[in-house]
Amino acid sequence: MNEANHSLEVNPGNNMKHTLIFLAVLQLAPLAALHAAETPKPNERTKPNIVFIFSDDHAVQAIGAYGARLSEFCKQQGVTPNIDKLADQGGFFVNSFCGNSLCSPSRASVLTGLLSHANGVMHLEKPITPGLWTFPIGLKDLGYQTAVFGKWHLTSKPDYTDWRISFGHGSYENPELESATGKEKIPGYTTDVITDLSLDWLRKRDTSKPFFLAVQHKAPHRNWIPPTRYATWLEDVEIPEPANLFDDYANRASPASNQKMEIDRDMAMDTDLKVGGRYAKDPRFAKRNADYAKLKPQGRDLVRWKYQLYLKDYLRCVKAVDDSVGRITEALAAAGLAENTIIIYSSDQGFYTGEHGWFDKRWIYEESLHMPFVIRWPGEVKPGTRFTEMIQNIDYAPTFMEMAGGQAPASVHGRSIVPVLKAETPADWRQSVYYHWFSTGGHMVPIHYGVRTSRHTLAYFPATDEWELFDLEKDPQQMHSEYANPEYAATITDLKTELTRLRTQYGDTEDAMPAKGKKAKTAKEKEAPKGDAE
Ligand code: CA
Numbered sequence: 001m002n003e004a005n006h007s008l009e010v011n012p013g014n015n016m017k018h019t020l021i022f023l024a025v026l027q028l029a030p031l032a033a034l035h036a037a038e039t040p041k042p043n044e045r046t047k048p049n050i051v052f053i054f055s056d057d058h059a060v061q062a063i064g065a066y067g068a069r070l071s072e073f074c075k076q077q078g079v080t081p082n083i084d085k086l087a088d089q090g091g092f093f094v095n096s097f098c099g100n101s102l103c104s105p106s107r108a109s110v111l112t113g114l115l116s117h118a119n120g121v122m123h124l125e126k127p128i129t130p131g132l133w134t135f136p137i138g139l140k141d142l143g144y145q146t147a148v149f150g151k152w153h154l155t156s157k158p159d160y161t162d163w164r165i166s167f168g169h170g171s172y173e174n175p176e177l178e179s180a181t182g183k184e185k186i187p188g189y190t191t192d193v194i195t196d197l198s199l200d201w202l203r204k205r206d207t208s209k210p211f212f213l214a215v216q217h218k219a220p221h222r223n224w225i226p227p228t229r230y231a232t233w234l235e236d237v238e239i240p241e242p243a244n245l246f247d248d249y250a251n252r253a254s255p256a257s258n259q260k261m262e263i264d265r266d267m268a269m270d271t272d273l274k275v276g277g278r279y280a281k282d283p284r285f286a287k288r289n290a291d292y293a294k295l296k297p298q299g300r301d302l303v304r305w306k307y308q309l310y311l312k313d314y315l316r317c318v319k320a321v322d323d324s325v326g327r328i329t330e331a332l333a334a335a336g337l338a339e340n341t342i343i344i345y346s347s348d349q350g351f352y353t354g355e356h357g358w359f360d361k362r363w364i365y366e367e368s369l370h371m372p373f374v375i376r377w378p379g380e381v382k383p384g385t386r387f388t389e390m391i392q393n394i395d396y397a398p399t400f401m402e403m404a405g406g407q408a409p410a411s412v413h414g415r416s417i418v419p420v421l422k423a424e425t426p427a428d429w430r431q432s433v434y435y436h437w438f439s440t441g442g443h444m445v446p447i448h449y450g451v452r453t454s455r456h457t458l459a460y461f462p463a464t465d466e467w468e469l470f471d472l473e474k475d476p477q478q479m480h481s482e483y484a485n486p487e488y489a490a491t492i493t494d495l496k497t498e499l500t501r502l503r504t505q506y507g508d509t510e511d512a513m514p515a516k517g518k519k520a521k522t523a524k525e526k527e528a529p530k531g532d533a534e
Contacts, residue, residue: 047143047210047405048377049341051328054110054214055321056103056151056221057361058347060370062318065092070315070353073240079315082326083345083374090343090376091385091421097392097433097452098349101361101368103153103221105438106348106393111135111159113397113412115436117508121154122438128156133409135397136160136212142406145209147201149177150194150216160214164197170218172225189227190218191317195324199331212400215328219317220351222359223272226316231284233319239311244477246300247356251480253459253466261352261360261443263310264303272359273309307354314353338378342403345374346396355477362445364435364459365470365478369452381421389420390430390454413506434502435459436510447511451499458495462511469495 061068064075065087074080098106100116108114108121111134116122120129128134136146136159148158152165164179175193176185186193198215205211226233249257260266270277274285275292288309297305325345332341350370352358361368371393375381394414401408402416419426436449450459450468457470457478468481469488482488503509 046340048403049210049337050212050400050403051332051341051343052212052214052400053217053325053328053343053345055217055219055345055347056153057349057351058220058318058321058372059351059353059367060094060372061350061353061355061367062220062315063087063372063374065374066094066372069242069355070240070311074315077234077237077315079319080322082322082329083372086325086329086343086345086376087374087384089378089383090374090381091383091387092375093373093387093389093391095388095390095454096346096371096373097369097390097435098371099392099394099433099435100437101349101363101435102437102439103348106371107152107154108156109393109414110348110396111154113394113408113414115394115413115434115506115508116438117436117510118413118506122510123441124153125155128154133411134159135400135408138397138401138406138408139212139404142401142404143209144404145206145211146214147198147205147211148214148216149197149201150190150214151218151221152216162201165216166218169221172218172223175218189320191227191320191324194218195327198328202331202335210404212404215324217321217324219321220314223274224310224313224317225274226313227320228284230316230319232287233316234312235287237312239308239315241304241307242353242355242477244356244479245303245307245354247479249356253461253468253481253483254464255446255448255461255466256356258446259358259444261358261362261445263306263354263357263359266443267306267310267359269306273306274313275309303357310359311353340378342375342377345372347372348393360443362437362443364437364448364450364452364457366457366472366476369435369457375421377421382423385423387420389417389425390433391417391420392430392433432498432502434499434506434508436508438510449499449503449508449511451495451502453495453498456491456495458492458499460499460513462513465514467492 060066061070062074064071064080064084099109104124105116105121108119108128112119112128112132119132120126139146146160147162148160149164151170152158152167164177166175166177170190172190174185174187175190176183194215194217198213202213269275275288279285280289329343332338349361350368351361352367355367373391392414395417398408398412398414398416399418402418432451432453434451437445438447446461446463448459448461450457455473457472459468467483469483469492470478471482
């Protein structure tokens with residue numbers, strides 16, 4: 001009514017034609033006013049903005065909210081207060097997984113919604129198959145502005161509108177970032193630099209459009225250089241050790257004992273732990289260098305000593321990432337964007353924080369298979385929800401598309417988790433996830449693939465024709481394969497059927513299983529590209 005009356009006042013209308021139009025407007029006005037007063041349906045609301053904060057190698061064990069191995073410690077020490085707050089105000093997924101636990105492959109799956117064998121990125125340094133759809137293309141078509149800052153770690157050029165990224169690993173200090181206009185070294189600590197660039201973009205963006213902003217941190221990837229402000233934080237604290245820090249790899253297939261990712265024999269004193277070498281005289285690491293010279297730990301004492309240094313540096317890097325989450329959350333609130341912006345925190349895969357005596361990732365085993373997934377979506381995700389549904393990185397692209405009011409192409413492997421977020425999980429939601437690791441390079445983790453259900457993990461290693469079965473209820477640390485246990489015969493049959501079903505569904509024919517009654521062919525071990533060791 002007000003709109004119509006206002007029109008009458010400013011446009012008095014001197015002839016019959018105008019008068020008739022104004023009368024018609026007056027008649028329609030009550031209906032329009034009534035419609036405006038109705039609660040808008042979700043698909044008629046302003047499209048939400050999405051901020052996707054994606055770190056590198058951040059294990060769920062090192063997040064307070066998760067109730068995982070170091071969660072209590074993280075809460076006590078305030079390692080992840082901002083990520084925990086997001087989980088409190090929104091929710092988090094305890095069964096969120098990758099499909100190939102390595103940096104570039106996970107990123108390619110996030111972008112394409114496809115598993116590695118279908119998007120071309122089975123290893124590092126492989127491009128996404130040219131011409132494949134990615135979600136930034138889809139979001140642009142839906143009218144979104146898209147931007148990515150930080151670690152990209154793919155050889156393909158981004159499909160984002162704005163980008164400033166490192167195509168490789170990048171560095172912890174003074175990172176050199178590339179944009180459409182060239183490369184530039186930016187002074188500062190990488191996590192802070194990436195956050196500053198993201199917030200700067202947020203301030204300067206076109207406010208007439210919804211946005212998707214990806215903040216992609218390098219941290220806490222190896223070699224775990226903390227920011228100066230946290231250089232001595234946690235120095236006098238003892239980090240709890242995992243019960244299997246001195247795992248002997250008995251009762252499992254041969255690969256578990258043949259890897260090269262043990263804190264004991266494979267973690268470098270100089271480059272990883274900053275003791276000796278180029279860090280010998282670095283004032284930030286003076287105490288550890290002096291301690292080592294004084295204590296000269298040996299044997300298990302040395303492993304324990306290395307574990308403490310490793311974990312402290314790792315958590316210091318995590319703490320800086322958490323600061324970034326806090327800054328971004330506050331900036332969104334200050335800009336009045338808190339209510340209509342979805343914030344997601346995730347990392348490209350999990351990591352071993354000493355479990356099995358390891359660092360690094362790659363395996364189908366729990367610590368590297370899990371990805372954190374924390375989401376705050378005001379009005380849609382019930383605060384404090386602990387989701388148990390199984391989700392995977394192939395779900396991100398279709399999820400972003402549905403959040404933006406669109407749909408991913410039918411060819412993607414993943415499925416939108418939006419109904420799950422709205423507590424409307426479809427009855428046919430997945431009950432298992434498929435995993436395939438493709439490279440023997442770096443850390444000597446052989447090709448393997450398998451299936452993980454809510455209760456079991458079944459893995460196959462084609463090079464040695466070995467299987468492993470873990471009962472996660474009985475053996476959550478995965479210390480004893482039950483594959484040879486006759487009590488599990490029926491379970492194994494069911495899981496093999498499920499594994500074959502998943503391989504067929506996704507069209508993965510790589511590293512085929514031997515036909516019944518036949519011996520496995522020696523798997524064609526794929527040569528690890530340069531740099532795969534990271
Ligand atoms: Ca990674």
